[in-house]
Amino acid sequence: MKRVIIYGGTGGIGRATAGALRRRGYALHLAARDGARLAAAAAELGDTTVTAGDVTDPDFFARVTEEAGGDLGGLVYAVGTINLRPLARLTAADAEADFRINALGAFLAIQAAAPVLKAGAGEGGAGVVLFSTVAVAQGFTGHASVAMAKGAVEGLALSLAAELSPQVRINVVAPSLTRTPLSAAITGSGTLASGIAAMHALQRLGTPEDIAGLASFLVSEEAGWITGQIIGVDGGRSALRTKG
Template identity: 35%
Template sequence: MNISFDGRIVIVTGAAHGFGRAIAQGFASRGATVHVCDINAAGLEETVKLCGPNTSAHVLDVGSRADVQKLVPAFGDVDILVNNAGGVRGQVGRPIEEISEGDWQTIFDVNLSGAFFMAQAVAPAMKKKRAGRIINISSGAGIGISLTGIQAYASAKAGQIGLTRQLAHELGPWNITVNNVAPGFVRSNPTTEKQWEAMGEEGQTRLLQNIALKRLGSPDDIAAMVMFFASDYAGWISGQIVSVDGGK
């Protein structure tokens, strides 16, 4: 299966490391013009170096609708949007009674509101040309539970899955597909490295034993599913959530 994105304009959020960087590299290596967005400017510059000259970096907080609306139109007629920005914003699992309003909201801002604001910004151009791909990156936490016990993260990712299904039906008449990749646990960034270490040897062994393939995946495994959803091969697939987790 030869997948090419020659001439396509792509946005990847949360592209300063991990999944987002691997996804950006996947598109760039297949001929796309890629706009990578994140709040981490240094990480973005490293991503651009790895992707090559057809990639540009943009510091963006996707949780700010005003900032999104200001930046995205400058990219022109975007063909593909990958909503990868997310994470736990440095939080760890705590009892429900200890969670402040700010703790709750900041995770929703990046994981759910950001995906909505970005989709909202690209929809007019996609509707105009009656074509487009939107791929959201959720998590196994949105389907089941958060391994780290972070209530807002599990809730926001579940909400993003609901948003995927809703937008698939709203945008489908314009030949815009909306799909979702739900990764399992992957050691892909400083946060997941800390989570892995915190599990200890016993917890790590237990996690691996609960995976059918008995091993962890890599960011490239997630990027591969995104490439498929974004390709012409997935033209009649929409509203779907695919777990890329080694089998559960």
């Protein structure tokens, strides 16, 4: 049974993707900061190993890859930030932190796992999934730091999809605002959340399950001829305007 490494697999989109991949029959290796939450997720999911640590530690990624073992079928990097501030209130430290967690972390995760992913690639290739945001394709006020970091994720994915082919496929899912613990400050406000929901053609915010279905498919060998793609799961927000 192939194993998939999931960074950030204890909550939100990462946890939903973990569940979707288990239903597809994959074994899992979860990597996140909170050891207690990792243990709880592993017990609930079954056939799951874990590594506790922080993606801001450059040594973390090699340890995760080693502890996950061989026969890797994929990798999901579901760690991110939502740092929404106007330009005048952003600091260099803010931008560096967003870049380190979103983009550099994805780079280091793939770099550490690439040899094992290549070795374990089946006919459909090993599948890697990263996450961006609709705010890269659509300019939103207050999104400069996170959009810059996620734009780097998209560039990284395209470069590595070319470099690591044909054994490794790399794709990006770009959601709009989704109801996760990370976004609770926004989605927990009824007036604000309903106002943002109304900006989408489908008139609601996303759920982790909306995103997880596509992410798990892209990891799987069913997506064997899909690589180097940025795919929006965003209620139509990146492409549709339904009101004047």
